[in-house]
Amino acid sequence: MEYRDYYKILGVDRQAKTDELKRAYRKLARKFHPDVSKEPQAEERFKEIQEAYEVLKDSKKRAAYDQLGSDWKSGQEFRPPPGWQGFGGFEGFEQGGFHDGESVDFSDFFASLFGRQHANAHFDGRHARSRRGQDEQARIAISMEEAFKGGSRTLQLQTQGQRGAPQIRTLKITLPAGILPGQKLRLARQGSPGPGGSEPGDLYLEIQIIPHPLFTLEGRDIFLTLPVTPWECALGQKVPVPTLGGPVDLKIAAGSQSGQKLRLKGRGFPGNPAGDQYVILKMMTPPAENKSQQAFYEKMAAELPFNPREKISH
Numbered sequence: 001m002e003y004r005d006y007y008k009i010l011g012v013d014r015q016a017k018t019d020e021l022k023r024a025y026r027k028l029a030r031k032f033h034p035d036v037s038k039e040p041q042a043e044e045r046f047k048e049i050q051e052a053y054e055v056l057k058d059s060k061k062r063a064a065y066d067q068l069g070s071d072w073k074s075g076q077e078f079r080p081p082p083g084w085q086g087f088g089g090f091e092g093f094e095q096g097g098f099h100d101g102e103s104v105d106f107s108d109f110f111a112s113l114f115g116r117q118h119a120n121a122h123f124d125g126r127h128a129r130s131r132r133g134q135d136e137q138a139r140i141a142i143s144m145e146e147a148f149k150g151g152s153r154t155l156q157l158q159t160q161g162q163r164g165a166p167q168i169r170t171l172k173i174t175l176p177a178g179i180l181p182g183q184k185l186r187l188a189r190q191g192s193p194g195p196g197g198s199e200p201g202d203l204y205l206e207i208q209i210i211p212h213p214l215f216t217l218e219g220r221d222i223f224l225t226l227p228v229t230p231w232e233c234a235l236g237q238k239v240p241v242p243t244l245g246g247p248v249d250l251k252i253a254a255g256s257q258s259g260q261k262l263r264l265k266g267r268g269f270p271g272n273p274a275g276d277q278y279v280i281l282k283m284m285t286p287p288a289e290n291k292s293q294q295a296f297y298e299k300m301a302a303e304l305p306f307n308p309r310e311k312i313s314h
Contacts, residue, residue: 006052006065014066018057025053035135035204036184133194133201140205142175144212148244148269150177173205178220178270181209214242220275222268227284228252243267243277250279258283 007014010024029050030036034043055061138157146153154172173185184204191201209217216223226241236254240247243264250262260281268275288294 004048004052006056009048009052010056016056021053021056025049025057036186132199133192135201136191136203138203138205139208141208141210143210144215144217145244146175147179147181147207147209148177150175150179150270171203178274179207180220180269181207181217183207215244217269220269220271222275222277223280224277225280225282226250227282228256228258230283230285233257233281233283241279252281256281 007016010016010021010028012020012024016024029046032039032042032045032049034046037046039045055065140155142153152172152174154170157169157171158166169190171187171190173187175185179185184206187203187205189200190203193200214224222244224242226239228239231237232239232252233256234254236252236256238249238251241250241264245267248264248267250264252262258281262279262281264277264279266274267277286293288297
């Protein structure tokens with residue numbers, strides 16, 4: 001089997017203190033948790049991170065693991081030394097608990113050191129720490145303005161209580177600026193209650209964005225169709241343009257055409273980097289509703305000989 005460098009997995013050195021291990025674990029667990037992460041192979045990475053932390057957070061297990069020495073490298077073929085008893089006799093692994101309250105399948109490397117009976121552990125009411133409650137999923141619809149600006153919001157959700165009866169819960173959530181549709185917010189300990197009064201699960205809120213009458217969202221970019229006059233396109237002009245961050249002036253170059261796309265850099269959704277706003281020009285023709293207006297169009301046709309179909313005519 002391959003040797004696993006638990007220090008390398010957590011991104012810490014072999015002298016890391018307990019607090020440093022905990023910070024590293026929490027940072028990586030948030031990044032690779034399979035319920036929220038979009039990283040490739042997130043589930044496998046999450047299991048590796050859990051396994052590494054379960055060993056290194058315990059002083060006895062860590063000391064035994066360190067007996068293997070620092071000469072091994074991740075991926076090298078590994079067999080425990082003859083008579084290896086590094087983890088032999090250690091009890092209480094269950095009491096250490098996992099961090100998601102679910103069954104976890106640890107690696108063959110772990111099993112060879114600690115024992116197969118501990119490598120596939122499940123926690124229920126018979127252990128010192130009861131299993132967490134189940135995580136819950138829900139969807140919330142927010143306006144594009146709310147998603148753009150972020151901020152606090154109070155919402156009501158209908159969930160099932162411990163006996164299956166529906167109940168209305170009022171929750172206050174914080175929306176980060178620039179949150180996108182499909183992303184999830186994790187509300188710790190707001191899921192189903194755990195058995196026997198143990199720790200509740202988490203609640204994951206999937207974001208949906210209500211369609212906007214003016215703007216369309218694609219990734220972090222915003223698209224807006226802007227009505228313009230023929231003279232604004234022909235002569236060029238600055239025109240006010242709405243954005244989610246407030247109106248800005250947009251310069252339309254002389255000779256612009258309907259359908260042309262202009263970019264307002266950084267005016268899309270906040271992020272790293274922020275998105276852009278794209279303005280698509282839509283030329284609107286004034287109606288000729290009386291003889292004077294009709295005469296104006298006739299004069300323009302005479303003085304501006306122009307055939308827009310010239311390239312497609314036969």
